[in-house]
Amino acid sequence: MNVEEIKSVLKEQREDAENLMSRAIPRDVPKEELLTNLSIPNVLAILGVRRSGKSTLSLLLLKDKNLAYVDFDDERLRNLKSEDLHMVEQAIYELYGNVDYILFDEIQNIQGWEPFVSRLRKTKRIILTGSNSKLLSGELATSLTGRHVDFTLFPFSFKEFLRFKGVNYSEPLTTRERAEIKNYLREHMSIGGFPEALLLNSRQIVNSIYNDILFKDVVQRLKIKRISKFKDFSSAVISLYSSEVSLNRIARMLRIDYKTVDEWFYGLTTSYLIYSVERYTGKLSRIAENKKVYVVDMGIIQEVSIKKDMGRLMENLVAIHLLRKNQNKGVYFVKGEEYEVNFLDEKNGELIQVTYDEEGIKERELSALTKASSLLGFKPKIVTWDMEEIMDYNGKKIELEPLWKFLLR
Numbered sequence: 001m002n003v004e005e006i007k008s009v010l011k012e013q014r015e016d017a018e019n020l021m022s023r024a025i026p027r028d029v030p031k032e033e034l035l036t037n038l039s040i041p042n043v044l045a046i047l048g049v050r051r052s053g054k055s056t057l058s059l060l061l062l063k064d065k066n067l068a069y070v071d072f073d074d075e076r077l078r079n080l081k082s083e084d085l086h087m088v089e090q091a092i093y094e095l096y097g098n099v100d101y102i103l104f105d106e107i108q109n110i111q112g113w114e115p116f117v118s119r120l121r122k123t124k125r126i127i128l129t130g131s132n133s134k135l136l137s138g139e140l141a142t143s144l145t146g147r148h149v150d151f152t153l154f155p156f157s158f159k160e161f162l163r164f165k166g167v168n169y170s171e172p173l174t175t176r177e178r179a180e181i182k183n184y185l186r187e188h189m190s191i192g193g194f195p196e197a198l199l200l201n202s203r204q205i206v207n208s209i210y211n212d213i214l215f216k217d218v219v220q221r222l223k224i225k226r227i228s229k230f231k232d233f234s235s236a237v238i239s240l241y242s243s244e245v246s247l248n249r250i251a252r253m254l255r256i257d258y259k260t261v262d263e264w265f266y267g268l269t270t271s272y273l274i275y276s277v278e279r280y281t282g283k284l285s286r287i288a289e290n291k292k293v294y295v296v297d298m299g300i301i302q303e304v305s306i307k308k309d310m311g312r313l314m315e316n317l318v319a320i321h322l323l324r325k326n327q328n329k330g331v332y333f334v335k336g337e338e339y340e341v342n343f344l345d346e347k348n349g350e351l352i353q354v355t356y357d358e359e360g361i362k363e364r365e366l367s368a369l370t371k372a373s374s375l376l377g378f379k380p381k382i383v384t385w386d387m388e389e390i391m392d393y394n395g396k397k398i399e400l401e402p403l404w405k406f407l408l409r
């Protein structure tokens with residue numbers, strides 16, 4: 001490729017970007033904070049699962065800025081080598097002039113890209129997007145260490161889903177609105193939050209995003225050969241949503257060696273398809289043990305897992321909400337000898353149990369929650385489907401909050 005050819009690709013990408021922007025729904029992100037972090041020579045990395053809207057968000061953030069945009073996920077730029085990147089720079093200047101901001105989508109596709117960015121960031125403000133959490137962990141990226149800020153973007157939250165649907169209720173809700181919002185929540189739990197799946201109202205899209213994640217973000221990156229086994233493995237892990245996973249057990253079940261299973265699990269995690277939550281050990285040293293696994297999008301669970309249990313689906317949605325809100329930090333599950341609680345949200349100081357109350361709130365759950373709360377000193381809460389009250393249990397107050405309300409807070 002020469003500079004002229006690259007320029008023509010960038011020109012088309014600019015038109016696509018303008019199109020994206022014109023129909024973009026605003027996202028709930030700390031905009032000011034992100035822009036403050038985008039200071040020379042800092043690089044802002046927007047990371048997250050494929051198709052979650054990272055490019056659109058970056059474009060929205062830099063809407064009024066003097067910005068150049070290059071998408072390296074474009075097939076036409078796939079064969080560029082690191083030594084060709086000076087031509088991309090040339091094309092940017094010829095097309096956009098002397099810009100202040102540059103957005104590079106999936107630049108990790110180009111091996112050895114880091115020195116290029118490292119040089120540009122001295123005079124330009126740079127955003128990188130990537131669907132692999134190891135974007136900035138390569139050897140060369142150490143030159144950027146301490147000079148980048150990461151932000152993880154998830155598919156649409158329930159709040160963003162409602163915004164997409166044009167729903168805007170203000171509290172207190174009427175009985176009719178309360179019923180409607182629960183219907184929207186059911187819909188969100190069925191289709192998930194990938195913007196394109198909502199635009200086309202199609203779970204088929206979710207399936208194709210899922211396959212792209214598996215093949216483009218995991219199989220190709222880890223150079224996996226046993227593709228059909230890997231697909232079985234991924235289905236098995238996703239079907240364990242909201243449960244503790246034992247990689248040893250999966251290895252035995254699928255007759256794959258532990259080392260491979262461990263590597264594949266790493267692949268699913270670094271592509272942001274799944275998140276694992278560790279057990280809270282307070283200030284004690286961490287002991288290696290089982291983790292609980294959650295899936296980034298409800299639509300994917302619906303497509304891949306045969307078992308659909310309302311309590312577990314609700315728990316998965318709460319997990320993703322907490323991980324999104326806390327940017328993957330300070331979220332644990334709690335397990336003692338006589339009690340188990342779904343989540344500790346350390347930042348908010350809350351112990352959270354999730355229950356589909358049509359099954360009834362069990363004595364066991366109440367006692368576990370109050371025991372853990374007394375021992376650890378965090379506020380107890382139960383996220384329900386519908387019940388809303390302050391419950392008194394053996395002299396301890398427990399807040400019951402419906403899931404929709406919890407998600408919109």
Ligand SMILES: Nc1ncnc2c1ncn2[C@@H]1O[C@H](COP(=O)(O)OP(=O)(O)OP(=O)(O)O)[C@@H](O)[C@H]1O
Pocket residue numbers: 020023024025026027049050051052053054055056057073105106129131195196199
């Ligand atoms: N805020 C939004 N409002 C409306 N639609 C959106 C929004 N964000 C994303 N989309 C839709 O989802 C699609 C994917 O978005 P985008 O390209 O920004 O995601 P991405 O995470 O950068 O994807 P990739 O991982 O493939 O680079 C877009 O084509 C657009 O149709």
